Amino acid sequence: MTPSTLKVGCAGAGRMGKRHAMNLLHRTPRADLVAIFTPDADEREWAKANLEPYGVAIYDDYDSMLQHTGLEAVLIATVTTVHAEQAIKAINTGKHVLCEKPLSTSAEISQSIVDAANKRPELKVMCGFSRRFDASYRDAWTKMSAGLIGKPSVIRSQTCDKIDPTGAFVAFAATSGGIFCDCSVHDIDLILWFYGQESKVKSVVASGITSLHPELREYNDCDNAVGIIEFYDDRVAYLYCSRMMAAGQEDTTEIIGTRGKLVVNGHAQRNLLSIFDASGARRELPAHYYERFEVAFVDEVNEFVASCLDDTQLPMQLSGAVDAVKIAKALQDSLVSHQRIWFKQNGERSDKALL
Amino acid sequence: MTPSTLKVGCAGAGRMGKRHAMNLLHRTPRADLVAIFTPDADEREWAKANLEPYGVAIYDDYDSMLQHTGLEAVLIATVTTVHAEQAIKAINTGKHVLCEKPLSTSAEISQSIVDAANKRPELKVMCGFSRRFDASYRDAWTKMSAGLIGKPSVIRSQTCDKIDPTGAFVAFAATSGGIFCDCSVHDIDLILWFYGQESKVKSVVASGITSLHPELREYNDCDNAVGIIEFYDDRVAYLYCSRMMAAGQEDTTEIIGTRGKLVVNGHAQRNLLSIFDASGARRELPAHYYERFEVAFVDEVNEFVASCLDDTQLPMQLSGAVDAVKIAKALQDSLVSHQRIWFKQNGERSDKALL
Amino acid sequence: MTPSTLKVGCAGAGRMGKRHAMNLLHRTPRADLVAIFTPDADEREWAKANLEPYGVAIYDDYDSMLQHTGLEAVLIATVTTVHAEQAIKAINTGKHVLCEKPLSTSAEISQSIVDAANKRPELKVMCGFSRRFDASYRDAWTKMSAGLIGKPSVIRSQTCDKIDPTGAFVAFAATSGGIFCDCSVHDIDLILWFYGQESKVKSVVASGITSLHPELREYNDCDNAVGIIEFYDDRVAYLYCSRMMAAGQEDTTEIIGTRGKLVVNGHAQRNLLSIFDASGARRELPAHYYERFEVAFVDEVNEFVASCLDDTQLPMQLSGAVDAVKIAKALQDSLVSHQRIWFKQNGERSDKALL
Amino acid sequence: MTPSTLKVGCAGAGRMGKRHAMNLLHRTPRADLVAIFTPDADEREWAKANLEPYGVAIYDDYDSMLQHTGLEAVLIATVTTVHAEQAIKAINTGKHVLCEKPLSTSAEISQSIVDAANKRPELKVMCGFSRRFDASYRDAWTKMSAGLIGKPSVIRSQTCDKIDPTGAFVAFAATSGGIFCDCSVHDIDLILWFYGQESKVKSVVASGITSLHPELREYNDCDNAVGIIEFYDDRVAYLYCSRMMAAGQEDTTEIIGTRGKLVVNGHAQRNLLSIFDASGARRELPAHYYERFEVAFVDEVNEFVASCLDDTQLPMQLSGAVDAVKIAKALQDSLVSHQRIWFKQNGERSDKALL
Structure with a gap:
């Protein structure tokens, strides 16, 4: 049977x-x-x-x-x-x-x-x-958890899409929640995962530009943005998100600890081929996130299924997804208001600075 | 249905x-x-x-x-x-x-x-x-076929296994046909694929050593070997096979043409993680060929199945597998005899040099 | 003579x-x-x-x-x-x-x-x-000036020192002006160089932590800090400075344009040696900035000398050095106050936000 | 004074x-x-x-x-x-x-x-x-001497020039002694250096092609050649030399030992700049050997001068240069004769195979 x-x-x-x-x-x-x-x-x-x-x-x-x-x-x-x-x-x-x-x-x-x-x-x-299901991120997490880099204290993470000359994402801006909600929410989730539940966000601040698509301003959105996230336990993370990568998808994360550093995708590549010609030595990059993360998507659903069938714990808590949205939304708000947005330790926004 | x-x-x-x-x-x-x-x-x-x-x-x-x-x-x-x-x-x-x-x-x-x-x-x-089913090799083949590197004229290819401290492969030597038949047969198949049917082997010559396992000599085998393959149409290929890689599996191929070069796996890696610590910046390598080629094995059988069901042409001719064995065997013979082994244009060995 | x-x-x-x-x-x-x-x-x-x-x-x-x-x-x-x-x-x-x-x-x-x-x-x-005298930065500048990457719009730049277990820089904090003045001033100068005189800073904001040396807080300083610089002409730059790199000096700059990206030192290395052993494949990094930039220091003084002897134009304007200090100082102030600091187009600080 | x-x-x-x-x-x-x-x-x-x-x-x-x-x-x-x-x-x-x-x-x-x-x-x-004066080769030598890779047993070394569309080297072939004498003599010297005086050459064998310049055959020369060198103490080296590199100078050396591997210039590059554009991520390569080895030439003469002034030992023995020529010449002869050439332990050529 x-x-x-x-x-x-x-x-x-x-x-x-x-x-x-x-x-x-x-x-x-x-x-x-x-x-x-x-x-x-x-x-x-x-x-x-x-x-x-x-x-x-x-x-x-x-x-x-x-x-x-x-x-x-x-x-x-x-x-x-x-x-x-x-x-x-x-x-x-x-x-x-x-x-x-x-x-x-x-x-x-x-x-x-x-x-x-x-x-x-x-x-x-x-x-x-x-x-969270990507083999390289998991390897990073395992090594970090084993103490390889000491206390992780600074994270740099970016989600950067290849230029889409059709500008399709502009229409999408109306409902996407903006570039931080659409792109950086992945980075934020990673940061929460790597820093762990005990790390509470203290503030966020952001800046952005519209290099290719000024019309994004109508949606309070940008095509390139950077942001900073401060945590209560003396950690920091900084983000970059973009729609403007010429060579391909570039989603890179650095986890910097007191004794070492882990870098995921510091050397973006479509496959293991290098091409040497009169222009030098080059490699191609993934065209989009699915080319980069296809296997992770498959592993994700397999693990979800296993958890349902075997009644085992899911690999992540659902509440974390709310936290990620909360932070992404605050970054998007800061992009517009230019204000640093503060959070109390209980996760609520604060109207005044919490130095 | x-x-x-x-x-x-x-x-x-x-x-x-x-x-x-x-x-x-x-x-x-x-x-x-x-x-x-x-x-x-x-x-x-x-x-x-x-x-x-x-x-x-x-x-x-x-x-x-x-x-x-x-x-x-x-x-x-x-x-x-x-x-x-x-x-x-x-x-x-x-x-x-x-x-x-x-x-x-x-x-x-x-x-x-x-x-x-x-x-x-x-x-x-x-x-x-x-x-032949690996995405990087296929990308190389497609680019070469499109003329990107001119006429491919020199191929370097190696199949190098991670050191196995148990020395399990020594026992295997009795039936493996030797390191060229076991390891380099892959490289030889690749060379025949990249050079195409019209390229006919003219001669082979090889040398080897037993760095870790002198007992391999009893089986006329080596733990590291190098070989040269000459073709009638003024092309050459050279091989390295080894059981002695400290860091992991290193199967690398360079296809060098008159206008450029394609390198598959010049930057061997287990995944996309880099580790920075007091010893420098490092990456891990695949532990064995299956970690490197797992997806290719899956694609291989899927294509075979599709060809059976749809009655379409297989992606390679069976006779090529005989040619690969023939060349691997000649290299293994040369390893022992130290002689250059010559082939007539019809594929038969020749007793005398064919300059 | x-x-x-x-x-x-x-x-x-x-x-x-x-x-x-x-x-x-x-x-x-x-x-x-x-x-x-x-x-x-x-x-x-x-x-x-x-x-x-x-x-x-x-x-x-x-x-x-x-x-x-x-x-x-x-x-x-x-x-x-x-x-x-x-x-x-x-x-x-x-x-x-x-x-x-x-x-x-x-x-x-x-x-x-x-x-x-x-x-x-x-x-x-x-x-x-x-x-500015480093061959790689100059190559980047030349290629950017030739239009290779379109309009440079986002710059990421970091100056990150190897961990000094003696903590010598802590004593230095009293007079260094802080980590942005000491380290990032280089990045700021590069940004001003790459964006050119016409780009005027609009605002800066920063955050920092004291992972290894909490005593730096007495000097209003940090051992890791990140910052964002906005420009009036819809450009942005973001910075990271650190005293905590385990592997060595890591000074990296990315200049991201509307059609491409230039990366200087994305693959930090001490020399051209790679080491493969049981821990994987690794390279060592420069121990400090002088190991990285020694040749640039020599070229710098040679060009200065040539300019004096031949009465030719210096490769950079002195006033730019004032601008760099101004921005570094503002970032350092923001590190303490947590406020975004605004600049009028004439370079003076503004007390109120200039949205 | x-x-x-x-x-x-x-x-x-x-x-x-x-x-x-x-x-x-x-x-x-x-x-x-x-x-x-x-x-x-x-x-x-x-x-x-x-x-x-x-x-x-x-x-x-x-x-x-x-x-x-x-x-x-x-x-x-x-x-x-x-x-x-x-x-x-x-x-x-x-x-x-x-x-x-x-x-x-x-x-x-x-x-x-x-x-x-x-x-x-x-x-x-x-x-x-x-x-021998290049910092990367010296670093490799120091690490090998310290035992990092166990016993060095296999060396791969190549000297590969950028394509010269003028074909200037063809005229040079008449007096250069051939591609092994002109190019590979460097690799041979390195091999003798890394293996040390105790290693005695046992045999050499070579093959070559004329991809771009068939007229080289008149001078018994090739534009691409590969060779194998066997040593009496169960070591081997293999060489590639070429005039056909599209991207630039590629002089790479791998020293493979029983416990690890050292690679010099496995990632050939002109400087520390990477360029990301629609064709992918690329770097440029040195145009010629002097761009790669300029500093080594300067260090070489400085050390020679110091040795003369201070009456200290030179960093290498003159007799090694004779050995390198001897081996290069034998490889060149094998390129023409297709014969494996044997050496007695005393360095003299032998007419018969010495198995």
Whole structure:
């Protein structure tokens, strides 16, 4: 008898939804993709061609998918604005949930998912911060935890996308929550992971420019931004996010400790090929985050599935995803106001400086 | 209705057999592992625990496995000495065959598989030179084919294993055919691929040492060896193979053309992490070839399966695997005799120099 | 007849003074070191042994050295606190001046040197920002100027010293002006160079920690700090300075433009050696800034000498050195006050935010 | 009183002669360039403009230069064919000699210099193998000598020039002794240095091609060649030399020991700049050997001068330069004959194989 598998439904069949669906179908041995929901007719056509032959049911209504017989878990890969509503519905109908990042661009709405999850402790609810599943970040974390670099005290982290000459992300700015919420939320999650729960944010401050797309200003957004995060326990982190990398995706993180430093992706590369020609010696870079993190996305869903089936602890706490949004939002606010934004030790914003 | 899949049996459940079986089970969407054969009781126990739950039948007799109902293809991952017999039997009973490298350490025996395959042109028979499926090698090949480096004229290629303090490979020397047959056969296959069918080998010559394991001399083998391969069309290749890498697996290839150079794995690395500490800045290396080429092994079997199901051309010709063995064997002979070994343009060895 | 040379006196024979003296003696073909001044008896002993044999006169009084017959130029490598007084005296007695950075930790005092120099336009007066003479930075500047990366819009720059277990820099904090004045002033000078005169600073903000040396707080200083500099023409720069690098000196600069990026020292290394052993593949790093920039220091003084002898334009304007101090000082102030500090377009600080 | 300096004459004012002359003039504090000899009128014009102003006497006759009052040493940078005659004359008139490599393309003629030097043990006579003075090679040697990599057993070394579209080296082939004598002699010297005097060559064998310049065959030469050197103490080395590098000079050496590996210039680079643009991330390479080894050339002559003045041991034995030529010549012979060439333990060639 074949070992039992997790029956999963996928919400969304856009760029990431398609990838998740294919991964659930072919690269997650312990999961069965049984259903997919998308409100988009073209995406349903795609599902008809690529998923239906494998017995995947297609829904144009999310609530109906939740009623699919035997459904045990939902992977939410829809637009951010509906993450919370769909996640809470899934939780309330007793499904495990893996929700793409961010939970929401609002910390309050994000918190509402945590609240819902807290009422159903038997369910596994996770936010998909894929980098936590990347082999290099995990290696860094393991080595840091073993004391290799002493106390980690400074983190530099950047999420920098390749230039998209179509400027597609400008339209996206209206709903993305801004560049810190869209890009840096990954870095912030990493920082919270590496510094650990005991580190509490004290302040953030940011600056940004619009080199290529001045029209982003209408959305209070930038195409390049930098920020600083201070922590109460004398640690600091600094961020860079950009839409302007000529060579490709460059997501780099340095964790600097009192006795050493760990660098993830200091030498960005698409593969192991070097090209020597009259222009010198070069390598190509990944074109986008999925080329960089594809394996991490697969590992993420496999671990989520294992945790659901075996009732083991998830690799990260859901509440951390709220903290990440809170900090990203504050950075985005600082980008506009130019003010340093202060947090009390309990995580609430403070109106006055807390020196 | 689920798309049809290829019913595959796996011969062998040793180190590579286990990996292939798990890949066939979980990472090859279009294949079903339906049976496994191994003469080893411990390996059958492993199969009972890991494969049987998924409906995989276990055989202690190869011929019986070939009779498994519906079996369409066999992946041969047994010891090299039985590759040929098993491959020919599989062919003769109408199965597609993916055979681990080398077909045999004898060129004649290798040829017998080709002969058998030629009689059954409807079958797909492939030798598993996994590097041909590695993304970096493929990128190199594509760029070379597009003319990026002019005419490729010099190739340097090495297969260098991490030091194994247990010296396990010494016992293996009795049947491995020697270090050129075991290690460099990959490099030779790459060279034949990059230079193409029109390039014919003219001569080979080799030298070797026994730095760590003088007892290898009893098997006419070495733990480090270098060799030169000359081609009739004014090209040359040179090889290094070793069992003595302190840091990890180092399989590097340089393809040098008249206008540029492509280097695969010039910067060997286990992942994208760099570690800065008092000893400097360092990275770790893969511990063994599977850590380096795991994805290539998965891609290899997926492509083989696709070719069987869709009746499309295999990505490489079986006869090339015979040529690779022929050259590897000549290098191994030269290692012992110290003579340069000459080949006529028709591929036969020549007793006299062909200047 | 030997071509005429510049008669130079060196003020200071501490760590950098000694290096400058030896360079003037042996590595600056067009200069003659004719005199040295130091108030320190031990340093005069050193000069007696190492310089006197070459005819260099030794002074324990700066004013007396200025009277040295034929003296044409002074290289000032004394402690920062006396730079200004000595530079102005030299200028007023008609000597060319190459003054170690910074001119002063006070912008006003720095400006007084510029004022003195402006009254003597026939004299060459330069502040020794050595990185401007480094081959890699120059290559970056040339390529940027040729348009290779479009409009440079974001600069990341760091000056990070190797951990000094003796903590010698703590005592130095009392007079150094703080970590931004001591370390980042180099990065700031580079940023002003790469962005050019037309770019005017709009605001700065900073944060810092004391990971290894909490006692630095007494001097309003930190051992790690990060800062952001905004410019009026929609550019931004961000900085990191540290005393905590385990592996060695890491001075890295990225200049990110609208069409590409230039990175200086993204792969810090002591030399061209890589070491592969059981811990992986590693390289060593420079132990300190002089190991990294030794050649730049030599080139700097040679170019200064050429400019004096040939009456050609200096490679940088003295006023830029005042701007660099002004910005470094503001960052250091922000480190303490946590406030963003604003600058009017005319370079004066503003009490209120200039959004 | 200024410390005494060594009065040096330079023979030759071609490409390398000019560089040596300028280095002797400006970058060797303990040497004085007092004279230069060149038979070439244009080169004498250059000397008149660049050296005469500093008091350097110009000679069109080598013997006359040797008579220059006070002359103590000669640096020989003329064409290889006159190295021996000039070196022997200098020795016989009591001058120290630094002779550019190779001493000669004939081992016998090379030996005649050693014989002359042996009769004048008070003189310092050195062959200019500049790589021995390169900081990275020295670091490798120091670490190897300290036991870092166990017993060095395999060396890979290459000297590869950037493509010269003018093909100037073809004309040079008539007198260069061939590519192994011209290029690989450096690698051979390094191998002898790293393996040490106790290692005796047992055999060599080589192969080559003419990818770009078939006309080299007329001179029994190639534009790319590979070779293998076996040693009696179970060590091996393998070489690659080329005129066909598209990106720049690539002189790389790997010293592989039983416990680790040292790589010099595994990451060839012109400086510390990386360029990221639409083609990826790249660095430029040195255009030629002098760009790579300039500092080594300066250090070489400074150490030679120190050894002359202080009567200390030279950093290498002259006889090694004969051994290097002997091996290079044998490789070149093997390139033509295709035969493996054997050496007795006493260094003489053997007509028969010595297995």
